[in-house]
Amino acid sequence: MNKKQTIDRRGFIKLGIQTGGGVLALSAIPMQLTAQDAVAESEPLAQAMGYVTDATKVDTAKFPKRSGEAGANQFCHNCALYAGEADSASAPCSIFQNRLVSGKGWCNAWVAKS
Ligand code: SF4
Structure with a gap:
Protein backbone atom coordinates (compact mmCIF):
# COMPACT_ATOMS: atom_id res chain seq x y z
CA MET A 1 0.00 0.00 0.00
CA THR A 34 -44.48 16.07 9.29
CA ALA A 35 -44.95 17.96 12.51
CA GLN A 36 -48.04 16.40 13.97
CA ASP A 37 -49.86 19.56 14.84
CA ALA A 38 -53.42 19.95 13.66
CA VAL A 39 -54.47 22.59 11.16
CA ALA A 40 -56.76 25.18 12.72
CA GLU A 41 -59.70 26.55 10.77
CA SER A 42 -58.65 30.06 11.77
CA GLU A 43 -55.32 29.91 9.96
CA PRO A 44 -55.09 32.09 6.83
CA LEU A 45 -54.39 29.17 4.47
CA ALA A 46 -57.18 27.11 6.02
CA GLN A 47 -59.61 29.98 5.56
CA ALA A 48 -58.50 30.55 1.98
CA MET A 49 -58.99 26.85 1.24
CA GLY A 50 -62.29 26.68 3.11
CA TYR A 51 -60.91 24.02 5.45
CA VAL A 52 -63.23 22.91 8.22
CA THR A 53 -62.85 20.06 10.66
CA ASP A 54 -66.50 19.11 10.12
CA ALA A 55 -67.37 18.91 6.43
CA THR A 56 -71.08 19.24 7.16
CA LYS A 57 -70.36 22.84 8.20
CA VAL A 58 -68.95 23.96 4.84
CA ASP A 59 -70.39 27.23 3.56
CA THR A 60 -71.61 25.79 0.25
CA ALA A 61 -72.57 29.25 -1.00
CA LYS A 62 -68.91 30.18 -0.78
CA PHE A 63 -67.60 26.71 -1.72
CA PRO A 64 -70.18 25.19 -4.10
CA LYS A 65 -67.85 22.30 -4.84
CA ARG A 66 -69.22 20.60 -1.74
CA SER A 67 -72.86 21.27 -2.55
CA GLY A 68 -75.29 18.72 -3.89
CA GLU A 69 -75.28 14.96 -3.57
CA ALA A 70 -71.75 14.48 -4.90
CA GLY A 71 -70.37 17.26 -2.71
CA ALA A 72 -71.96 15.82 0.40
CA ASN A 73 -69.77 12.73 0.01
CA GLN A 74 -66.52 14.70 0.05
CA PHE A 75 -64.46 14.34 3.21
CA CYS A 76 -60.77 14.50 3.97
CA HIS A 77 -60.77 10.75 4.64
CA ASN A 78 -61.70 10.03 1.02
CA CYS A 79 -59.50 12.72 -0.51
CA ALA A 80 -56.44 11.69 -2.51
CA LEU A 81 -54.28 14.07 -0.46
CA TYR A 82 -55.22 12.50 2.87
CA ALA A 83 -52.23 10.45 3.99
CA GLY A 84 -54.09 8.18 6.35
CA GLU A 85 -56.52 5.30 6.50
CA ALA A 86 -60.16 6.05 5.70
CA ASP A 87 -61.14 5.36 9.29
CA SER A 88 -58.38 7.39 10.95
CA ALA A 89 -59.57 10.43 12.89
CA SER A 90 -56.85 12.61 11.42
CA ALA A 91 -53.92 12.34 9.05
CA PRO A 92 -51.32 14.50 7.32
CA CYS A 93 -52.38 16.48 4.26
CA SER A 94 -49.85 17.71 1.72
CA ILE A 95 -51.82 20.92 1.09
CA PHE A 96 -51.03 21.86 4.69
CA GLN A 97 -47.39 20.75 4.64
CA ASN A 98 -48.29 17.37 6.07
CA ARG A 99 -49.90 18.77 9.17
CA LEU A 100 -52.91 16.93 10.51
CA VAL A 101 -56.38 17.45 9.14
CA SER A 102 -59.58 15.90 10.41
CA GLY A 103 -60.85 12.80 8.61
CA LYS A 104 -64.33 14.33 8.77
CA GLY A 105 -63.02 17.63 7.45
CA TRP A 106 -62.94 19.14 4.00
CA CYS A 107 -61.31 21.85 1.95
CA ASN A 108 -61.73 23.21 -1.55
CA ALA A 109 -58.71 21.25 -2.80
CA TRP A 110 -60.55 17.97 -2.26
CA VAL A 111 -59.87 15.45 -4.99
CA ALA A 112 -61.27 11.93 -5.18
CA LYS A 113 -59.03 9.01 -4.41
CA SER A 114 -58.50 6.99 -7.55
S1 SF4 B 1 -56.75 18.53 0.42
FE1 SF4 B 1 -58.10 16.83 0.92
S2 SF4 B 1 -57.26 15.94 2.81
FE2 SF4 B 1 -56.36 17.96 2.56
S3 SF4 B 1 -57.69 19.34 3.77
FE3 SF4 B 1 -58.41 19.38 1.66
S4 SF4 B 1 -60.03 17.82 1.55
FE4 SF4 B 1 -58.82 17.44 3.41
Whole structure:
Protein backbone atom coordinates (compact mmCIF):
# COMPACT_ATOMS: atom_id res chain seq x y z
CA MET A 1 0.00 0.00 0.00
CA ASN A 2 1.51 3.35 -0.96
CA LYS A 3 0.87 6.75 0.61
CA LYS A 4 -1.52 7.82 -2.17
CA GLN A 5 -3.78 4.83 -1.50
CA THR A 6 -3.75 5.57 2.23
CA ILE A 7 -4.77 9.16 1.59
CA ASP A 8 -7.49 8.04 -0.80
CA ARG A 9 -8.88 5.65 1.78
CA ARG A 10 -8.81 8.34 4.41
CA GLY A 11 -10.57 10.64 1.98
CA PHE A 12 -13.09 7.93 1.29
CA ILE A 13 -13.71 7.40 4.99
CA LYS A 14 -14.03 11.16 5.48
CA LEU A 15 -16.50 11.31 2.61
CA GLY A 16 -18.47 8.45 4.14
CA ILE A 17 -18.63 10.24 7.47
CA GLN A 18 -19.66 13.47 5.77
CA THR A 19 -22.23 11.69 3.65
CA GLY A 20 -23.52 9.82 6.65
CA GLY A 21 -23.84 13.11 8.46
CA GLY A 22 -25.70 14.50 5.51
CA VAL A 23 -28.07 11.55 5.50
CA LEU A 24 -28.68 12.04 9.20
CA ALA A 25 -29.37 15.73 8.61
CA LEU A 26 -31.74 14.92 5.73
CA SER A 27 -33.56 12.32 7.78
CA ALA A 28 -34.36 15.03 10.33
CA ILE A 29 -36.10 17.20 7.72
CA PRO A 30 -39.13 14.95 7.15
CA MET A 31 -39.67 14.85 10.90
CA GLN A 32 -39.94 18.63 10.87
CA LEU A 33 -42.14 18.62 7.78
CA THR A 34 -44.48 16.07 9.29
CA ALA A 35 -44.95 17.96 12.51
CA GLN A 36 -48.04 16.40 13.97
CA ASP A 37 -49.86 19.56 14.84
CA ALA A 38 -53.42 19.95 13.66
CA VAL A 39 -54.47 22.59 11.16
CA ALA A 40 -56.76 25.18 12.72
CA GLU A 41 -59.70 26.55 10.77
CA SER A 42 -58.65 30.06 11.77
CA GLU A 43 -55.32 29.91 9.96
CA PRO A 44 -55.09 32.09 6.83
CA LEU A 45 -54.39 29.17 4.47
CA ALA A 46 -57.18 27.11 6.02
CA GLN A 47 -59.61 29.98 5.56
CA ALA A 48 -58.50 30.55 1.98
CA MET A 49 -58.99 26.85 1.24
CA GLY A 50 -62.29 26.68 3.11
CA TYR A 51 -60.91 24.02 5.45
CA VAL A 52 -63.23 22.91 8.22
CA THR A 53 -62.85 20.06 10.66
CA ASP A 54 -66.50 19.11 10.12
CA ALA A 55 -67.37 18.91 6.43
CA THR A 56 -71.08 19.24 7.16
CA LYS A 57 -70.36 22.84 8.20
CA VAL A 58 -68.95 23.96 4.84
CA ASP A 59 -70.39 27.23 3.56
CA THR A 60 -71.61 25.79 0.25
CA ALA A 61 -72.57 29.25 -1.00
CA LYS A 62 -68.91 30.18 -0.78
CA PHE A 63 -67.60 26.71 -1.72
CA PRO A 64 -70.18 25.19 -4.10
CA LYS A 65 -67.85 22.30 -4.84
CA ARG A 66 -69.22 20.60 -1.74
CA SER A 67 -72.86 21.27 -2.55
CA GLY A 68 -75.29 18.72 -3.89
CA GLU A 69 -75.28 14.96 -3.57
CA ALA A 70 -71.75 14.48 -4.90
CA GLY A 71 -70.37 17.26 -2.71
CA ALA A 72 -71.96 15.82 0.40
CA ASN A 73 -69.77 12.73 0.01
CA GLN A 74 -66.52 14.70 0.05
CA PHE A 75 -64.46 14.34 3.21
CA CYS A 76 -60.77 14.50 3.97
CA HIS A 77 -60.77 10.75 4.64
CA ASN A 78 -61.70 10.03 1.02
CA CYS A 79 -59.50 12.72 -0.51
CA ALA A 80 -56.44 11.69 -2.51
CA LEU A 81 -54.28 14.07 -0.46
CA TYR A 82 -55.22 12.50 2.87
CA ALA A 83 -52.23 10.45 3.99
CA GLY A 84 -54.09 8.18 6.35
CA GLU A 85 -56.52 5.30 6.50
CA ALA A 86 -60.16 6.05 5.70
CA ASP A 87 -61.14 5.36 9.29
CA SER A 88 -58.38 7.39 10.95
CA ALA A 89 -59.57 10.43 12.89
CA SER A 90 -56.85 12.61 11.42
CA ALA A 91 -53.92 12.34 9.05
CA PRO A 92 -51.32 14.50 7.32
CA CYS A 93 -52.38 16.48 4.26
CA SER A 94 -49.85 17.71 1.72
CA ILE A 95 -51.82 20.92 1.09
CA PHE A 96 -51.03 21.86 4.69
CA GLN A 97 -47.39 20.75 4.64
CA ASN A 98 -48.29 17.37 6.07
CA ARG A 99 -49.90 18.77 9.17
CA LEU A 100 -52.91 16.93 10.51
CA VAL A 101 -56.38 17.45 9.14
CA SER A 102 -59.58 15.90 10.41
CA GLY A 103 -60.85 12.80 8.61
CA LYS A 104 -64.33 14.33 8.77
CA GLY A 105 -63.02 17.63 7.45
CA TRP A 106 -62.94 19.14 4.00
CA CYS A 107 -61.31 21.85 1.95
CA ASN A 108 -61.73 23.21 -1.55
CA ALA A 109 -58.71 21.25 -2.80
CA TRP A 110 -60.55 17.97 -2.26
CA VAL A 111 -59.87 15.45 -4.99
CA ALA A 112 -61.27 11.93 -5.18
CA LYS A 113 -59.03 9.01 -4.41
CA SER A 114 -58.50 6.99 -7.55
S1 SF4 B 1 -56.75 18.53 0.42
FE1 SF4 B 1 -58.10 16.83 0.92
S2 SF4 B 1 -57.26 15.94 2.81
FE2 SF4 B 1 -56.36 17.96 2.56
S3 SF4 B 1 -57.69 19.34 3.77
FE3 SF4 B 1 -58.41 19.38 1.66
S4 SF4 B 1 -60.03 17.82 1.55
FE4 SF4 B 1 -58.82 17.44 3.41
